[in-house]
Amino acid sequence: MKTQMTGAEIVVQALKDQGVDTVFGYPGGAMLPIYDVIFQQNDIRHILVRHEQGAAHAAEGYARSTGKPGVVLVTSGPGATNTVTGLTDALLDSIPMVVLSAQVPTSMIGTDAFQEADTVGITRPCTKHNWLVKDTEELAHTVHKAFHVATTGRPGPVLVDIPKDVQFADGAYVPPNKAEIGHYSPRVKGDTDAITALVEMIEKAERPILYTGGGVINSGPAASMLLREFTNATNIPLTSTLMGLGAYPASGDHWLGMLGMHGTYESNMAMHDCDLMICVGARFDDRITGRLDAFSPGSTKVQIDIDPSSVNKVVEVDLPIIGDIGHVLETLLKIWKSRGRKVNSAAIDKWWGQINDWRAVNCLAYEQKGSIIKPQYALERLEALTKGRDRYVTTEVGQHQMWAAQFLGFDDPNRWMTSGGLGTMGYGLPASVGVQIAHPESLVINVAGEASFLMNMQEMGTAVQYRLPVKQFILNNERLGMVRQWQDLLHGSRHSHSWSESLPDFVKMAEAFGAKGIRCDDPTKLDDAIQEMLDYDGPVIFDCMVEKHENCFPMIPSGKAHNEMLMGDASTEGAIDTAGAVLV
Amino acid sequence: MNALNLKKGSTSHSAYNLRSLADTTIESHTLTIMVDNEAGVLARVIGLFAGRGYNIESLTVAEVDHEGKRSRITVVTTGTPAVIEQIKAQLGRLVPVYEVHDLTIEGASVERELALLKVTGTGEKRVEAMRIAEVFRARVVDSTLESFVFEITGAPKKIDAFTDLMRPLGLMDSARTGVAAISRGV
Numbered sequence: 001m002k003t004q005m006t007g008a009e010i011v012v013q014a015l016k017d018q019g020v021d022t023v024f025g026y027p028g029g030a031m032l033p034i035y036d037v038i039f040q041q042n043d044i045r046h047i048l049v050r051h052e053q054g055a056a057h058a059a060e061g062y063a064r065s066t067g068k069p070g071v072v073l074v075t076s077g078p079g080a081t082n083t084v085t086g087l088t089d090a091l092l093d094s095i096p097m098v099v100l101s102a103q104v105p106t107s108m109i110g111t112d113a114f115q116e117a118d119t120v121g122i123t124r125p126c127t128k129h130n131w132l133v134k135d136t137e138e139l140a141h142t143v144h145k146a147f148h149v150a151t152t153g154r155p156g157p158v159l160v161d162i163p164k165d166v167q168f169a170d171g172a173y174v175p176p177n178k179a180e181i182g183h184y185s186p187r188v189k190g191d192t193d194a195i196t197a198l199v200e201m202i203e204k205a206e207r208p209i210l211y212t213g214g215g216v217i218n219s220g221p222a223a224s225m226l227l228r229e230f231t232n233a234t235n236i237p238l239t240s241t242l243m244g245l246g247a248y249p250a251s252g253d254h255w256l257g258m259l260g261m262h263g264t265y266e267s268n269m270a271m272h273d274c275d276l277m278i279c280v281g282a283r284f285d286d287r288i289t290g291r292l293d294a295f296s297p298g299s300t301k302v303q304i305d306i307d308p309s310s311v312n313k314v315v316e317v318d319l320p321i322i323g324d325i326g327h328v329l330e331t332l333l334k335i336w337k338s339r340g341r342k343v344n345s346a347a348i349d350k351w352w353g354q355i356n357d358w359r360a361v362n363c364l365a366y367e368q369k370g371s372i373i374k375p376q377y378a379l380e381r382l383e384a385l386t387k388g389r390d391r392y393v394t395t396e397v398g399q400h401q402m403w404a405a406q407f408l409g410f411d412d413p414n415r416w417m418t419s420g421g422l423g424t425m426g427y428g429l430p431a432s433v434g435v436q437i438a439h440p441e442s443l444v445i446n447v448a449g450e451a452s453f454l455m456n457m458q459e460m461g462t463a464v465q466y467r468l469p470v471k472q473f474i475l476n477n478e479r480l481g482m483v484r485q486w487q488d489l490l491h492g493s494r495h496s497h498s499w500s501e502s503l504p505d506f507v508k509m510a511e512a513f514g515a516k517g518i519r520c521d522d523p524t525k526l527d528d529a530i531q532e533m534l535d536y537d538g539p540v541i542f543d544c545m546v547e548k549h550e551n552c553f554p555m556i557p558s559g560k561a562h563n564e565m566l567m568g569d570a571s572t573e574g575a576i577d578t579a580g581a582v583l584v
Numbered sequence: 585m586n587a588l589n590l591k592k593g594s595t596s597h598s599a600y601n602l603r604s605l606a607d608t609t610i611e612s613h614t615l616t617i618m619v620d621n622e623a624g625v626l627a628r629v630i631g632l633f634a635g636r637g638y639n640i641e642s643l644t645v646a647e648v649d650h651e652g653k654r655s656r657i658t659v660v661t662t663g664t665p666a667v668i669e670q671i672k673a674q675l676g677r678l679v680p681v682y683e684v685h686d687l688t689i690e691g692a693s694v695e696r697e698l699a700l701l702k703v704t705g706t707g708e709k710r711v712e713a714m715r716i717a718e719v720f721r722a723r724v725v726d727s728t729l730e731s732f733v734f735e736i737t738g739a740p741k742k743i744d745a746f747t748d749l750m751r752p753l754g755l756m757d758s759a760r761t762g763v764a765a766i767s768r769g770v
Contacts, residue, residue, distance in 0.1 A: 120624060129678075132623060182679070307677060308673045308676060309673035
């Protein structure tokens with residue numbers, strides 16, 4: 001391999017050497033040199049999106065479903081600014097992503113040139129790190145360093161801004177193993193004394209619970225396997241955040257369901273009443289904790305996290321263990337076994353008795369009657385008809401997302417892609433495109449609401465162009481359902497701008513894009529319609545007309561504690577008091 | 585809680601030395617941050633403080649190792665004990681940061697600041713300004729028949745005291761560098 005190359009060739013060679021097989025992008029003036037090199041090679045597949053935000057979310061879907069970093073190519077100015085939502089989304093959900101943006105030539109930086117934006121300035125707070133490369137000699141080092149930073153420690157998005165003249169100029173190429181990637185290397189091994197202290201707590205605990213999160217999935221499939229081994233061996237009940245679904249199988253005996261604002265009754269009650277809470281790769285988000293001063297008041301709290309800043313940010317923990325989840329769980333198991341595999345079995349059996357009483361409440365119960373499809377029913381049928389298949393699910397944001405988390409079961413990690421931290425409407429469709437690219441033979445479904453779907457619907461064009469058989473399963477209630485639900489809860493049911501008027505005909509829209517459209521509004525015909533969607537070898541928009549005023553339960557209203565959940569038959573009016581109303 | 589009695593101070597261990605979130609006392613801490621002297625590193629640190637709503641009382645930055653391209657940032661910040669711990673953890677996870685030290689709790693340290701004060705006046709006031717400057721060991725670095733520029737170095741409180749005394753004697757203008765700090769001993 002020659003070592004002198006143009007900057008554009010250096011970028012593409014660096015991507016190849018980083019093992020990149022796919023990039024999502026959109027060309028433009030300042031990015032043309034790199035696109036010219038992309039054109040003259042066949043190792044890296046370029047997926048042309050319809051909007052740069054779509055590229056970022058597609059890369060997130062790719063990353064979340066493969067464990068590899070997602071890569072995005074965009075031009076300067078609007079190309080770069082359009083990735084800001086995707087970068088922020090990836091930052092909050094710790095998704096590894098590398099965005100390569102073009103910049104105006106170095107001589108024109110600062111002159112308000114055409115399509116100039118201060119991209120590193122704009123993206124500084126929404127990336128894990130970013131760089132402006134002003135010298136072609138630095139380019140290879142910086143791209144390799146970008147991959148290192150995105151994938152090391154707590155993963156996250158990074159951005160490399162490359163001026164057009166740097167792409168044209170010649171420089172030396174260095175492969176990844178010779179690159180100067182700097183000193184960034186967070187610790188991965190947990191402190192043995194601290195882990196031993198945790199084992200001592202586990203041996204004595206009467207009402208322990210595992211509260212797991214996205215960190216388990218980010219740590220890799222091995223961490224999920226260790227979590228299963230540990231949970232099953234100790235008989236400790238387990239709940240998970242939205243981001244952690246699939247790390248422990250939904251079909252597993254110890255699974256309590258998701259916790260938090262729309263979590264199950266049994267998981268929230270168990271969190272409230274436990275005496276030992278073991279937080280594994282989660283961060284006590286406000287959707288999880290509810291009212292902080294009433295959060296699990298009687299428990300000793302242990303937190304395992306790779307990021308020290310996640311510890312004691314909002315909830316004070318008694319024992320922090322800083323390290324990679326996989327490493328820590330491995331040591332934990334080793335120490336626990338070497339000390340004789342002890343747990344307080346009698347007490348834990350009693351604890352399970354209590355939990356089974358809570359389970360018997362059957363908190364997700366709903367009634368499918370009459371001629372209107374309940375959204376829960378639609379998802380239950382989707383689950384039944386796709387169970388056991390090689391399936392990946394993405395979602396948009398809102399009620400449908402919470403119902404999907406409640407009614408779809410995930411038995412493996414990396415199968416569930418959703419915008420958790422940022423709550424980005426418009427995430428699901430492009431994410432499904434990214435997932436399908438990575439898993440061409442698998443079934444990929446985006447569970448959507450009609451309003452979220454419209455936010456990035458242009459990506460149907462991408463799905464059709466690359467023959468991606470993504471299934472867009474829209475629960476169409478002609479409302480911004482979650483907004484409407486909150487207006488019921490705390491704004492006297494004044495539905496200010498929370499309905500979808502002038503909706504397009506989704507069947508015709510599918511046909512206009514060259515995809516298949518299916519509409520169903522009859523519960524008796526739902527199974528056949530879903531089967532038709534699954535059988536079709538190509539992209540489908542499924543317009544599932546559902547009950548317009550269904551609320552998502554259980555719900556911990558904001559400002560309330562875990563044991564103050566609203567259940568399905570609850571009246572919503574005035575459920576949130578003044579103190580809760582100021583919260584988000 | 586600090587039951588584990590683990591090593592204190594360094595970035596990687598800071599999470600083991602956390603104090604109660606419930607403590608609402610506002611404390612002032614002097615942090616020193618060793619960073620790569622790369623483009624935008626100061627913006628990154630300041631942006632973190634602004635974005636997360638932390639206070640900056642004083643900030644100084646300069647390259648201290650030209651060969652290794654490292655700069656030292658000294659920040660004086662205020663907050664509750666929990667906020668101070670969170671600031672250190674957030675700084676510690678920035679990619680160009682090598683280490684974060686909290687000089688306020690990591691043993692004895694020396695803090696110095698330099699100030700330049702322009703004092704105008706004639707007659708008795710001018711004599712009095714000169715006399716006080718001698719007491720404070722301030723140096724005259726510029727003089728006209730009607731003005732002095734004093735250079736004074738010391739802990740921020742000493743400079744505050746000197747400034748207060750100069751005010752009725754014709755203080756016209758002042759410039760301060762912010763705090764530079766370093767731990768005592770080895």
